[in-house]
Amino acid sequence: MHSSLFRFIAAAIALIAIATPVACNNDVIGVYYPNYSGVDIGNLHFQPSNHVFYAFALPNTDGSLPAPSGLTEFAQVVNNGGAKPILSIGGGDHSTNFPALAASPSARDTFTQAVKNLVDQNNLAGVDIDWEFPDTADDFNNYRLLAQQLRSALGSSKIISAAVPGWLSRASMKPIVNESLDFVNLMIYDNVYNNDGRPNAALMGDSSSVQAVVANWLDEGIPSNKLVVGVPFYGYQGMAAKTYKEIVPLQDGSSGWSYSFNDASFTPQLTNVNEKITYDNPKSIAAKAKYAACMNLRGVFAWEITQDNGDLVAAMSGDYPSGSGDSSDCLQSAINSSSEAFCFYPTNMHSFLQRLIAVAVALAAITSPIAANNDVIGVYYPNYAGADISNVHFQPSNHVFYAFAFPNTDGSLPAPSGLSHFSQVVRAKGAKPILSIGGGSHSANFPALAASASSRNTFVNAVKNLVNQNNLAGVDIDWEFPDSSTDFSNYRVLAQQLRNALGSKIISAAVPGWLSRTSMKPIISESLDFVNLMIYDNVYNNDGRPNAALKGDTASVQAVVSNWLSAGIPANKLVVGVPFYGYQGMTAKTYKEIIPLTQSSSGWTYSFNTASFTPQLVKGGEKITYDNPKSITAKAKYAACMNLRGVFAWEVTQDNGDLLKAMSGVYPSGNGDSNTCLQKATA
Known part of the structure; x- marks a missing residue:
């Protein structure tokens, strides 16, 4: 999740319970x-x-x-x-x-x-x-x-x-x-x-x-x-x-x-x-x-x-x-x-992977570090969570996003703690280290930065230095959120400058599903490799909606993807976002926190909402809406069938391994028809 609400909660949780590595009992x-x-x-x-x-x-x-x-x-x-x-x-x-x-x-x-x-x-x-x-x-x-x-x-x-x-x-x-x-x-x-x-x-x-x-x-x-x-x-x-x-x-x-x-x-x-x-x-x-x-x-x-x-x-x-x-x-x-x-x-x-893992399959046509029709299997890694990247089992993901570097209005970009170590570990395990810049409340400086030619120049040069000095695969712009025509125009210029400076390096952007597609279209087409569609955090006003529906909702994966495709954004530029957390009312809970509650002894009652194709837990008048391996698998299958670029998750330390594995399977590509792909994904 990229919202400032959850960032605050996640940081608080991390201070109390730092994530630890999980390994298979079978050595x-x-x-x-x-x-x-x-x-x-x-x-x-x-x-x-x-x-x-x-x-x-x-x-x-x-x-x-x-x-x-x-x-x-x-x-x-x-x-x-x-x-x-x-x-x-x-x-x-x-x-x-x-x-x-x-x-x-x-x-x-x-x-x-x-x-x-x-x-x-x-x-x-x-x-x-x-x-x-x-x-x-x-x-x-x-x-x-x-x-x-x-x-x-x-x-x-x-x-x-x-x-x-x-x-x-x-x-x-x-x-x-x-x-x-x-x-x-x-x-x-x-x-x-x-x-x-x-x-x-x-x-x-x-x-x-x-x-x-x-x-x-x-x-x-x-x-x-x-x-x-x-x-x-x-x-x-x-x-x-x-x-x-x-x-x-x-x-x-x-x-x-x-x-x-x-x-x-x-x-x-x-x-x-x-x-x-x-x-x-x-x-x-x-x-x-x-x-x-x-x-x-x-x-x-x-x-x-x-x-x-x-x-x-x-x-x-x-x-x-x-x-x-x-x-x-x-x-x-x-x-x-x-x-x-x-x-x-x-x-x-299987819940979490022994040492470094990727989805196992033997298909002669596969050439990326991860075996999946989804080219991007991405996870965000919040360095502030307190879990050292060496102890985080981020595989089978093949794109790992360091969250975050914080830009200043003058374009300067201080090197975040542990970035070099992060890059070394991720590359050693065969994945692509990417620096995500901004995020939630830390995006507040982007409008002024992007509006100034000198600030843009300073920023682009700072980004290039960090990429080169730390052997990064690229950068991810998490500007939450441009909300005026001026913002989008300046974003476009900033992205063009980044592309010119970084050449063939990855440049991606994290965007909510509801963001203006027409405003983003030229930015994506000209300068970005892909956009990470944040299709979650839909529990508005505690109205009982699922956090991240696959279908049956105007903010669902199916609806958001259809909207972006209809705007003329190529399928291979879209990456579907999935959450490794849910909500109890308006309070975020990590998947690792939710798992024990799925046991009947917890007092919570499990059911699967077929309308949204997501699980939920109910106790009295309370409800937890979240994703589990079944719903994550369906989303990954849908992305593959729709010939999208892949899937990503916020964020890896919230998972026990089950969700990451679910989204990393070898799922077949398809004809790109939304209804057909939905049927295949949920069958």
Whole structure:
């Protein structure tokens, strides 16, 4: 929210309760990236995973290990994205050389040196041994020696993991795991033996289920923090594998396939006459991730990222609570807290992101740091909130707006506190740092500033200096609000000067939806990359209206967007604003404050207003109107379908992560028809 009312309240709240970083209880959120998939890592949105495994390097029997194609670029991209790049060695048919390699001291030496060289030369976080599969006592003994040598060579700071099937001998692996490995990736899938109708990857009710496999490994004395649960981003139609992206279109019923959920295994399935597809969806993946967290395991991983549309990696990446470690209790907790809503609102499935995240999807056509049809996924970061940017998990946003720098009437612009640090952190995590200038009551100097040629010159030069000195991606003008023809004329001149001075840098503006479109049109067309439409704060006079309706209101997203488009503003210049807060009467409340009130024990009653497509809470004569992941998702989908530039939020410290994830999904572009897009967004 950009209003002075909420700024005052937000600042007061921040003084009392400073926002802290939120992290996943599952320490490892891993995905395998098969380089042979044809999806360039530069175009692959692997986040919110924090461990990315390059598959594969192929060892020779003499221990030599040729550097695989694109490994350097892979490591650079993953490191820049804030995750850990790990080289997986072997895999499937490419494991056949491991027995001879591990049996020979000279080959082990050669292999260990080759691994160390690749790790050091490419700035890798570690290696993953995917030997499929050691099957004799000699194999396991030699594996143990090989792992010991790797640990000695790589030291304690580098990761050494191993991918193993759940059925592999735990007794044989125990000394290897306990002595040398950080963790093992348990491949608990591919259980469709002989086309016998079993689920590909059951959570429970099967001897090869997650529950059974984890219990077996724990019973062997393998520490829980050494175990990572594997989940598949694919399923099977009979014995033929199908990626999740291939399965998704079959779920809507029009294809002839019928969807059902197998409660016995806690996995979904599709049936068509005598055929069946067994697979995982966000509901089942979320349950497995919750189970892993409750069992205090190391985390979850998936094979493999390019098979997903973003829903599954979002589901496995949540801030799920640790628990008692009791299998029955954890199973009950995992399945009771998973709901069918996950099938439709994938970003509802995880609250805040581990380390630095972006929406995970593997689409070859994507080229921005965030996987979404919405090019801009923006959040405002109020430096005065007291939350250091290093501890704020702003991803999967790709544009982060520092709020605010305060201009003076003479055009001078003092450098705000921590701007350089802000820029460094945001860039390190792959997003664009943008300085927002003005904001609320701090916009009061803009009219005089813009009216004076000398003040404009001073201001433009000050902006350029701050941008260059702090390596910013651009600036955002938050003038609240120009209200005369003179203001708009001067705004236009100011924006032209900024464009001339900054060149191709981003120049955006935050504007309320009701601002004069005709007055803004030349400013936007000539000088701005986009405008952030502040479509919220609509609780006028405590009249019961929703804070930020999607539809059914003259101040709704649908109405505002239609008005700006009708004025001739291009769709790709418009960014839809969403609030990470709501109102109790006329008092603002952050989403983090509202969440506990959604529990029935709070005394508040939850309902969803289908007319505005926003949630609300009611208690007695009081009402809280706000947004939740369902309503935010609908707005982001609508923006994508309307081919707008994207979505942004005020502001990131008010969220627990759920809303940011909801607005950051990979939502399809559309035909730009408002009614059609509204139907798709709310379906």
